[in-house]
Structures are given as C-alpha cells and as structure tokens.
Amino acid sequence: MAEPLIVMVAYDGVELVDIASVTSGFDYANRLGASPAYEVLLVTPLGRPVRCDSGIEVRGQGRLDGVAGPIDTLIVSGGQGHEAAAANPRLVGQVTRLAGLARRVASVCTGATVLAAAGLLDDRRATTHWYEAARLAARFPKVRVDPAPIFVRDGEVSTSGGVTAALDLTLSFIEEDHGPEIARRVAMGMVTYLQRPGGQTQLSLFTNLPRSDQAVVRRVIDHIIGHLDGDLGVAKLAAFAGVSERHLNRLFAEHVGRTPSRLVRDMRMEVASHLLTRTSEPLAAIARRCGFASAETFRQAFVAWAGVPPSRFRAAER
Structure with missing residues (x-):
C-alpha cells in the first residue's frame, strides 16, 4: 500500500511550532510502526526556504505548484x-x-485564514487561535467561527486552535488512521497529554484573566495560583495581603470582576476539570490537589459548578 502523503504548506512568517507539532507527530507514528507509514512533504510557495516568526529559516522540500495528487x-x-x-x-x-486532490484538509492556528480565503471554510464550523477569532469571523462571514475548541472537525475539513493545538489535531488524525493505542504511544513519546478532546476550550482562566496592575490584587492572585491545595478562605487571603476582608473584596470587585472566593472556586474547578480529562488520578487525589477536604466535598462543589458529578464529566470528555 502506498504511503499516505501529508502535504504541509509553509510561507514567510510561519510559526515553527505549527510545523513541528504536526511533522513530529506523524514521524513518531512512523517510528512506532504505523502501517502504511506517513510520507510528510513540507512545501513553500516557490520551493525556497521560508523565514519563521522566530527568525529561523526552514527549507521546503518542494514548491506548491509542483505537488500532484x-x-x-x-x-x-x-x-x-x-x-x-x-x-x-x-x-x-x-x-x-x-x-x-486531498482526502482531508486542515489548518493549524491562523492557517484557517488561508483556508477561509480559499472558500474552503464557507458554511462550515471552524476555529483558529482565540486571539484572531473575531477578526476571522468579521472578514469571512460565511465561516461559523467558534473561538473556544482546541480543534474542530467539520466533514473532511479540520481546523485547530492556537499553536500546540496542532498536536492534538495530529493525534486525532493518527487515531483515526491507526487506532487509539498508537495515538496514545505517540503522545507518550512526545511527553504530552494523552489527547485533549477537541471540544476542550483553548482559553484558560489562568491565561485569560485580566492582569491587574493593582499590587495587592496581583499578589493575591499569584498566591492563589501557587497554593490551590491550601487554605484560601477570604480571611486567610486578607491576612496574607495585609488588608481587611472588606477591602480585599472591594479590590477584587473593581479589578477582577468577581470575589476572591469565586475566583478560588473557579480556578480550583478548572484545574480539577483538566485533571479529570487529562489524567487517571483517583477523585480523592484530585480533591486533595484542588484544596478539598474530601472526595465528597469535591463532588458536591463540582456538581454545583459543572452540573454533573466529576465521574460523569470524566467519562463524557474521554
């Protein structure tokens, strides 16, 4: 059987990680015995080296107009x-x-802009790097842009979110082609999480939370992030910051838009949801890591936050 040809398109200003996540993923699959093995071809507009965002030059293996099916x-x-x-x-x-000429078509991160310009995303659901999603939607109104997922597969056309989400999409292709076991082994070989589900959000509370210039708020948030398994009650946080509970609540309302207690809860639940979908840790261990006194206390808090018990959430997201 002929080796399936993977054609990757690069151009000046391309992101190196976008390329490497994909090419390395397919290469690992080959090393692990994918049969038939993948043939990966990196092409550029004129077959010349392209300069990546980082300044590194990458040499193409061919030119776009020289590729045949x-x-x-x-x-x-x-x-x-x-x-x-x-x-x-x-x-x-x-x-x-x-x-x-292709069985399936995909973009990595902002490569969705090129697919949209080619009309390949018209009337399809698609994603891109969350930072560029609004611009993509405004420029190409026929595209149903969803900024949240890590990747979206709509028929034979797939799009992935920001940068390293390319690896999640590549793992999904490998699983489709060769089964879940080899995809898991590729993930382990690349020391990455064992395949985040495509619907998992790109945006994290930890990365999307506005960075306050208020010194007390900034110190308290950094403390919360580093001590999710500890006592993060408002009294403890206020004592840590050297202010009254009332003043701390007022600062958070003004600069964060939620109370310290609400922020602690949301951060703990986000970490818990990631551990549920990315690891096989027992619920009791996850509860301890997220600052809950028992698995039952964790279960009750998670139900209030997500609407389902953690065990059901884990099963649904895998």
Missing part, C-alpha cells in the same frame, strides 16, 4: 504571516487546487 492530508500552517499568505492569490489558488 493523490494527497492524503493537506495542512496549512499558521503564523504572523497568515494574512499576507491569504492575500496572495497564487498561494490561495494552489491551496484550493491541492484541497481538491
């Missing part, structure tokens, strides 16, 4: 040069041509 998977990388790439009619035209 059949293609198993066409993947367009993202990067700061995505808008210039999407405005290049020759590049977009070649992507359109190659998509017609």
Whole structure:
C-alpha cells in the first residue's frame, strides 16, 4: 500500500511550532510502526526556504505548484504571516487546487485564514487561535467561527486552535488512521497529554484573566495560583495581603470582576476539570490537589459548578 502523503504548506512568517507539532507527530507514528507509514512533504510557495516568526529559516522540500495528487492530508500552517499568505492569490489558488486532490484538509492556528480565503471554510464550523477569532469571523462571514475548541472537525475539513493545538489535531488524525493505542504511544513519546478532546476550550482562566496592575490584587492572585491545595478562605487571603476582608473584596470587585472566593472556586474547578480529562488520578487525589477536604466535598462543589458529578464529566470528555 502506498504511503499516505501529508502535504504541509509553509510561507514567510510561519510559526515553527505549527510545523513541528504536526511533522513530529506523524514521524513518531512512523517510528512506532504505523502501517502504511506517513510520507510528510513540507512545501513553500516557490520551493525556497521560508523565514519563521522566530527568525529561523526552514527549507521546503518542494514548491506548491509542483505537488500532484493523490494527497492524503493537506495542512496549512499558521503564523504572523497568515494574512499576507491569504492575500496572495497564487498561494490561495494552489491551496484550493491541492484541497481538491486531498482526502482531508486542515489548518493549524491562523492557517484557517488561508483556508477561509480559499472558500474552503464557507458554511462550515471552524476555529483558529482565540486571539484572531473575531477578526476571522468579521472578514469571512460565511465561516461559523467558534473561538473556544482546541480543534474542530467539520466533514473532511479540520481546523485547530492556537499553536500546540496542532498536536492534538495530529493525534486525532493518527487515531483515526491507526487506532487509539498508537495515538496514545505517540503522545507518550512526545511527553504530552494523552489527547485533549477537541471540544476542550483553548482559553484558560489562568491565561485569560485580566492582569491587574493593582499590587495587592496581583499578589493575591499569584498566591492563589501557587497554593490551590491550601487554605484560601477570604480571611486567610486578607491576612496574607495585609488588608481587611472588606477591602480585599472591594479590590477584587473593581479589578477582577468577581470575589476572591469565586475566583478560588473557579480556578480550583478548572484545574480539577483538566485533571479529570487529562489524567487517571483517583477523585480523592484530585480533591486533595484542588484544596478539598474530601472526595465528597469535591463532588458536591463540582456538581454545583459543572452540573454533573466529576465521574460523569470524566467519562463524557474521554
């Protein structure tokens, strides 16, 4: 059986991690005995080296207009040069041509802009890096942009979220092609989480929380993040900050938009949800790591937050 051809499109201003996450994932699958093995081809508009966002140059193995079918998977990388790439009619035209030769088509991060410019996302649900989602939706109103998921698969066209989400999408392709066991072994070999579900959100409370310039608020938030398994009651937090509970609540209302207690709860629940979906740790261990006195206390808090018990949440997200 012929090796399935993976064609990855790069251009000036591409993100190196977007490329490496995909190419390394398929290479690991080959090392682990994927049969038939993948053949990965990195192509650039003119077959010349392209300069990545980081300044590193990457040499292509061919030029876009020199690729002929059949293609198993066409993947367009993202990067700061995505808008210039999407405005290049020759590049977009070649992507359109190659998509017609491919079994499945995908983009990594802001590579979705190129797919959208080619009309390949029209009337489809798609995602991109959360920071660029609003711009993509405004520029291409026919695309149903969802900024939340790590990746979206809509028929034969897939899109992934920011940067390292490319690896999650690649693992999903490997699982589709060769089964879950080899996908898990690839994840283990690359020392990454064992496949986050595509619907898991890109945005985290830890990364999306506004960074306050207020010194007391900043110190308290940093303390909370580093001590989720400890006593984070308002009295303890106020004592740590050297202010009254009333003043601390007022500062958080003004600068965070939620009380210290609410922030602690939300952070603990987010960490718990990640541990439930990414690890096999017992509920009692997760409860301790997230600052709950018992598994039952954790279960009650999780039900109040998510609407389902942690065991059911774990089963549904795997």
